[in-house]
Structure formats: structure tokens, C-alpha cells
Amino acid sequence: MSSAPSQSESVELTMDGHDILFPKLPYDMKQRVQGATNNAELQEFVNSATRMRDQMRINGCKDAFGENYDKIRTLAGNIKQHTLDHLDYYIEQFIDNATAAGTNVHYAADAEEANAICKEICQKHNAKLVVKSKSMVTEETNLVHELEAIGVETIETDLGEYILQLDHDAPSHLVTPMIHKNRASVGRAFARELGVEYTDDPGELTKIARRVLRDKYRQADIGMSGGNFMIADSGSVVICTNEGNGRLCTSVPPVHIAYIGIEKMIPSRKHLPVFLKLLSRSAIGSPITVYNHIMTGPKRNAEPDGPQEQHIILIDNGRTEVLKPETREMLRCIRCGACLNSCPVYRKVGGHSYGSVYPGPIGALLTPVFKGLANYKDLPYASSLCGACYEACPVKINIPKYLIQLRSDLIGGKHDKFVDRMFFKMWALSLKKAWTYRLAGKMAGVFLRLRNKGVKNKNPYLNRGWVEKVPGPAAGWTEKRDLVTPPTKDFRSWWDEHQKSKGGK
Ligand code: SF4
The missing domain is CATH 3.40.50.10420 (NagB/RpiA/CoA transferase-like)
Incomplete structure (x- = not known):
């Protein structure tokens, strides 16, 4: 003893x-x-x-x-x-x-x-x-x-x-x-x-x-x-x-x-x-x-x-209510817990963070559907949408698909904050055309480089400094970790140059 x-x-x-x-x-x-x-x-x-x-x-x-x-x-x-x-x-x-x-x-x-x-x-x-x-x-x-x-x-x-x-x-x-x-x-x-x-x-x-x-x-x-x-x-x-x-x-x-x-x-x-x-x-x-x-x-x-x-x-x-055709698949669950074990978010925050009897990816689906989406607005976002839960599920519930559906219902149903809705609208607009996507990428790069707080890491591959804090709807990204500052030359320019040099050989 x-x-x-x-x-x-x-x-x-x-x-x-x-x-x-x-x-x-x-x-x-x-x-x-x-x-x-x-x-x-x-x-x-x-x-x-x-x-x-x-x-x-x-x-x-x-x-x-x-x-x-x-x-x-x-x-x-x-x-x-x-x-x-x-x-x-x-x-x-x-x-x-x-x-x-x-x-x-x-x-x-x-x-x-x-x-x-x-x-x-x-x-x-x-x-x-x-x-x-x-x-x-x-x-x-x-x-x-x-x-x-x-x-x-x-x-x-x-x-x-x-x-x-x-x-x-x-x-x-x-x-x-x-x-x-x-x-x-x-x-x-x-x-x-x-x-x-x-x-x-x-x-x-x-x-x-x-x-x-x-x-x-x-x-x-x-x-x-x-x-x-x-x-x-x-x-x-x-x-x-x-x-x-x-x-x-x-x-x-x-x-x-x-x-x-x-x-x-x-x-x-x-x-x-x-x-x-x-x-x-x-x-x-x-x-x-x-x-x-x-x-x-x-x-x-x-x-x-x-x-x-x-x-x-x-x-x-x-x-x-969940038995309606659009959500019926969620009821296949046999409560094996495999989606929880495979989920990078659950591993980080544990089951009590979900605030309900059903934690993890399946809880992020079932709880808002059982208890009202307006009552559990955060849960559909408690996922990286990596798909590990879908791969682990023995009855093949397409959890990421339904999480995206719930997110869309949140935006469409005006349950989200005005600023979040605007953010997603702008994001959707930027993805519609190649030039708007490119412009948004460049602007994000400039913005993040302006917030660069200097080099803290001696790793030569990451020797670009770190961003400790971003404001607004993206603030959560830097709450628990820093972001690596994006390089001045973006991937697209690097790729173009690389292709040209290959063609020149
Ligand atoms: S893996 Fe599938 S069956 Fe198992 S608890 Fe998660 S949703 Fe339910």
C-alpha cells in the first residue's frame, strides 16, 4: 500500500x-x-x-x-x-x-x-x-x-x-x-x-x-x-x-x-x-x-x-426526428467508440468538452440533432474533417459529410454570429475564381508577415519567424499555438519558376 x-x-x-x-x-x-x-x-x-x-x-x-x-x-x-x-x-x-x-x-x-x-x-x-x-x-x-x-x-x-x-x-x-x-x-x-x-x-x-x-x-x-x-x-x-x-x-x-x-x-x-x-x-x-x-x-x-x-x-x-432520410444514417451507430479513438480533436480535448452524453465525432453530430443546433453551435466545428472517424466507423457513417451539413445549416439558419457568416461568405467568394483565390492568398500572406514577431526557432526549414496572435474570427488558430510566417515567395511562384527551369534544361 x-x-x-x-x-x-x-x-x-x-x-x-x-x-x-x-x-x-x-x-x-x-x-x-x-x-x-x-x-x-x-x-x-x-x-x-x-x-x-x-x-x-x-x-x-x-x-x-x-x-x-x-x-x-x-x-x-x-x-x-x-x-x-x-x-x-x-x-x-x-x-x-x-x-x-x-x-x-x-x-x-x-x-x-x-x-x-x-x-x-x-x-x-x-x-x-x-x-x-x-x-x-x-x-x-x-x-x-x-x-x-x-x-x-x-x-x-x-x-x-x-x-x-x-x-x-x-x-x-x-x-x-x-x-x-x-x-x-x-x-x-x-x-x-x-x-x-x-x-x-x-x-x-x-x-x-x-x-x-x-x-x-x-x-x-x-x-x-x-x-x-x-x-x-x-x-x-x-x-x-x-x-x-x-x-x-x-x-x-x-x-x-x-x-x-x-x-x-x-x-x-x-x-x-x-x-x-x-x-x-x-x-x-x-x-x-x-x-x-x-x-x-x-x-x-x-x-x-x-x-x-x-x-x-x-x-x-x-x-x-433523426430518422428522416437526410439524417437517418446517423442512427446506424453501434456505440463502439472507434470514431472517438481515431479523432485528433477528441484526443486533445477529451469527452467532457462536448457537454453531452455522446462525446467525440458521433456526439458532435447526434447532440445538436437531438438537442437543437442553436444549443450546440460549436459541436459541428469540433472536427478537423480529416475523415479518420469515417474510416474507423464499422457501420460506415459518413460523419464528416454530416458535420459539413450541420455547418451549412448553421450559416443558412443564421445561428452563427454575423461576423462568422460574413467571414465564410468572403471565403466562399474567394474560392469561386482563380484570381480571387490568388489575391486572397497574397493578402493573407502580407497580413501574416506584418504580424511576424521575429525568429524563435533555429530550425533552418522554419527560419521565417512566428505569428503569435491573429485577430478576429481566426483568433482561435493562435490561441494555443503559433503560426509559421508564410514565405515571401508563395508556392505558386515557386512552382512556375521550377517548371521554367525544368523546361530550360
Ligand atoms: S465509429 Fe461509428 S459506430 Fe462506432 S461510435 Fe463512432 S459513429 Fe458509432
Whole structure:
């Protein structure tokens, strides 16, 4: 055992988890980004963990699929797109089959309705303790706070989520929710909240969590889960976890409630292997998630385990709006987190900067669409549009295309500031003709050279000085770094001269 490190030795939370996910609207991303970009430790954790997982995805997918990788992504995307194109049909089929298997299926139009159904079930069973496996949609509806408010103790059982709950923190990644934390802060939270001796040994911390959680499973009145997939032709729910906590939550307590977004549907069990092969490989590079739990109805009489009562709450909460043809593709998402791991912006600013349950590139799309573009005007710009997210996505969601669409909606919808709109109008004008483009380039070069603050770098290739600050709409470019001063001879003149000298030979 070692002694607890001081606050300054690790990344500490300064905001309550609820405020991180549900900020005051309209959301100002820049404020949070300032905190993240000034926090070298946070950047180190997030950057190294995401780079490692991204490389594991690349290696895992290459080993498994070789040159067929693109084909299986296309197939997965097509299955999801087909299901979304006929979602009403598949939802009806799912409800019929799940009901026939003994499940109570509910439909909730929004978060309030979903939570009201859940609270009613809890009250009917006089529930005092709920154990819960990881579910992004329950974060969306703020379920834990709602249950706690009516006196139902609700315990997260995914290890990462459990740690966050103890620390009053919020998830910052779809798959690895505590990617922004180090083991010292986990040790401190355990010592403070559980009264155990401080340790930062991961094995010891896991043992402590297991000891506490095992009892909770046994005592719980209700087990809650999300669902990775719903299978229409059998009425089954599929839960994929690496810790087995999903299986314990759904099998040990007498009542099971599953919260699932309506987009999680697939037509048939025969389609499931395509997604099981892609989900874990895209998330962490491993061939398959450790526990893949397929549930069809509550426990039958002859079965030794399982809940006596099962409820599935199908949640819309803005999804039918996204289902319109122009944005439907966004709902293919299987929440693998690969787009987050591959994104240079996410690696730099971390998940809390996005101010919502869904961080990273897919969050930059879904959050403005779910919660209003005017409320999240910064998110469509939280991307370099490099396309890494599109390449990583196992269901081929063209994230950059939709980010550009949202940017265009912002300009067209007058949600942006007047000065920004003018800036983009001028930029568009300058790109329309070769001579205006050339003139704009020359003027930008002159402007930047006038702001040159002298040579700071002895690198002979960059021996042109640096621009420390540019004003106006471009100010963000120099907020965290300097720009190299453009050379007096631009590329076009160099190229012309080069061609002439070649022709002269
Ligand atoms: S958008 Fe694609 S890559 Fe990102 S989480 Fe969803 S499925 Fe994974």
C-alpha cells in the first residue's frame, strides 16, 4: 500500500457529473476546451489511451478481415440502414415476439416518459435497491438521479461507471467511460467513499469493487441494463459486456428493466455475428466481447436463473426526428467508440468538452440533432474533417459529410454570429475564381508577415519567424499555438519558376 497522492498529482474533477452532461444551454464549448487544453495530464491520459486503442482496432481488424474489412463494414452499414428504412415494421415484429416470450414492452416518447415508466415499476415492487449495467441511454434520461430522488439506491456495476459514480463524475468515452482518470484518483475515491485503505494498485481496486458489488447483486430488487442490439424476429435483447456485470444485473434480481433506444434493432439472429465480430474489434481490437448475453423473455419455470419479470422500455427521445432520410444514417451507430479513438480533436480535448452524453465525432453530430443546433453551435466545428472517424466507423457513417451539413445549416439558419457568416461568405467568394483565390492568398500572406514577431526557432526549414496572435474570427488558430510566417515567395511562384527551369534544361 502507498500513501494517497496530493490533489495536484492527478487529474481532479472540478464539476459535478450532472453539470458536465447537462450544461446550461446554449452550450459554450470553448470554456470547457480551455480547461482541457490547459490540463497536460488529462491530454496525456486521453491521448495515449485512444492512440493505443485505435492501433489495436487497426491491427485486430486487419488480422481478422484482411482485404475484406471494407466489405464487412459495408455489410454492417447496409443491415443497419435497411432496418432503419423499415424501422416501424421491425419494431412491431419485435414487440409481438418479445410479448409472446413473456416480456412487458413499453414505448417512451421522451426521457420523462421513460423514467416515469421505470419509476412506476420500481414503486410497484417497492424497490429500495437497483443494480445497473452500463447504458448510454440511461445517461441520456438522467435515470440514476431520478431514481435516487424517489429514494431508490441505484448502483452502477460496470467498474468504470462505478468509479465515476463514487467520484460524482461523468463518463467521457462511450466504451471506456473513465478514460480521463488515473488510478491515483480512483484510489482516493475508494478510500473516501468506501472507507478502505488507500491503494492505487489496479488489481486491489478491482477486488474491492467486486467485494462491494457482489453483495449489491444479491440484495437488489431490480436489475437494469441497456441493450446493444434488439432482434426483431425473436424479440431478444443482446447485451455485450467484458466484465459479466450485465449478466449479473439481468439474471440475479427478480425484475429486469432494459432501457433501449429504438435504433438498436436488427432484423434477425443471423445478422448478429456481423456486429459481434465488428463491435469489440472496433472498440478495443479484441476478437469478441467476453460476455454476449442474449435474453428472450423472463425465466421459464424449468430454468434455474433469470428474472421472474422483464420489462423493455423502447426509447425514442428525438430518434424519430433523426430518422428522416437526410439524417437517418446517423442512427446506424453501434456505440463502439472507434470514431472517438481515431479523432485528433477528441484526443486533445477529451469527452467532457462536448457537454453531452455522446462525446467525440458521433456526439458532435447526434447532440445538436437531438438537442437543437442553436444549443450546440460549436459541436459541428469540433472536427478537423480529416475523415479518420469515417474510416474507423464499422457501420460506415459518413460523419464528416454530416458535420459539413450541420455547418451549412448553421450559416443558412443564421445561428452563427454575423461576423462568422460574413467571414465564410468572403471565403466562399474567394474560392469561386482563380484570381480571387490568388489575391486572397497574397493578402493573407502580407497580413501574416506584418504580424511576424521575429525568429524563435533555429530550425533552418522554419527560419521565417512566428505569428503569435491573429485577430478576429481566426483568433482561435493562435490561441494555443503559433503560426509559421508564410514565405515571401508563395508556392505558386515557386512552382512556375521550377517548371521554367525544368523546361530550360
Ligand atoms: S459513429 Fe461509428 S465509429 Fe463512432 S461510435 Fe458509432 S459506430 Fe462506432
